[in-house]
Amino acid sequence: MGLKKEEKYIYKYEACWSDGNNPLLCLNTGDWRTSRPVINNEICNGCGICMTFCPPQCISIKDDYFLINLGFCKGCGICAKECPKKAITMTQEGDYADDCKI
Amino acid sequence: MAEKLNKLPKVTEYFCDEDQFSPGNACCPGCIMELNLRLVSKIMGKDSILLGTPGCSAPTIHGQNDRAWHKHSYYACVMTGVASSATGLARYYKKAGIDATIVCHTGDGCAQDIGIQTISGAAERNENIIYICYDNEGYMNTGVQRSSATPYGAATSTTPVGLKSIGKTTNSKNMPMIMAMHDIPYVATATLSHLEDYAKKLTKAKEMVKQGFVYLHVFCPCTVGWKVKPDSSITVCRAAVQSNYFPLWEVGNGAYRITQPVAKPKPINEMLKLIGKFNHLKDQEISVLQQQSDNRFSILQALCSIRA
């Protein structure tokens, strides 16, 4: 109603308290993690069970291997528990402290 | 490795769309209600219309502040009226000649307590709605209060354990059976340890909703409220199926069928020991739970034998 004809209405994603003008909401849930899943590709037989059970669905296929998107992995450990080959181990995030630029 | 990757789990064959949810959303780590939402999104397709109520799925379905967490069309309802709001939507789309799948996604508190009269009404009117209830056996979002889905002996914030108190003293409602008794086209129970079984039921629901009301009851442990380790929620689902505490069954047009029969059911204790909210139970209370679960299962078996 209030829109002028030439004004372009950009419809993105509508939410309860939004007019559909805004992009999708997304948290960096990777920040919540205290331990990270590490896949041993030697043992992995490619069954994809980890991928289907991952609650945030952040495991994808990349060049014949499974890749975990650590930006969103919350570190719940379901993949490591469900893997029939025990190819995934949960490793303390602290062990990766050297990776961070402090 | 490349050819091995071709053997991905069968559930992936049922996916017909991309996951419409944002990759980082606010569910607790290990909460499989999030997996449930993403699965529903992938199988129902991007054009399905979601309805939600306040509860743990609300932050993810409703959006927050001024943004959305997903790309579906959705309707944020009050807890008392989700099925009647869905009725309005379903009828509108029917009149307008638009083919739309209406999916309500609410917790057990809404489905079994606060909103049961509108669900029962919509089921009796046989509206074209899919109703998915994720059963986390309590009001989780408001701080783990007991609901009518909370089982006997469970510790919650309103049925605490003490010197004299053993947790909840009454049994839970058998909601899927209540819905089955409405004689609607399709009722099924599902859980997230048996993804292929669940995917089949979702696909069937999409088909059966053309005939009328569809109700799916999904067993969905809450890691926080049940005091389950975040990595164990799928294990708990599997244990619930294997002990016949939560049998997987469906009823389509009057024919009952157990979809995942268990050859040698395990004692219910195998499941209870994984769950912190049952840790205080003694043998006597465990046998009460076992008895209740056996009774329910024998009713189900009797129904299955009618048209076998």
Ligand SMILES: Cc1ncc(C[n+]2csc(CCOP(=O)(O)OP(=O)(O)O)c2C)c(N)n1
């Ligand atoms: C009519 C009404 N009563 C109470 C509330 C408060 N309330 C908000 S969320 C919630 C819990 C919902 O529980 P459930 O539907 O089981 O979903 P869960 O939190 O377990 O995912 C309650 C009681 C409300 N919003 N509306």
Ligand code: SF4
């Ligand atoms: S409180 Fe329970 S049901 Fe709610 S998001 Fe957390 S784990 Fe899931």
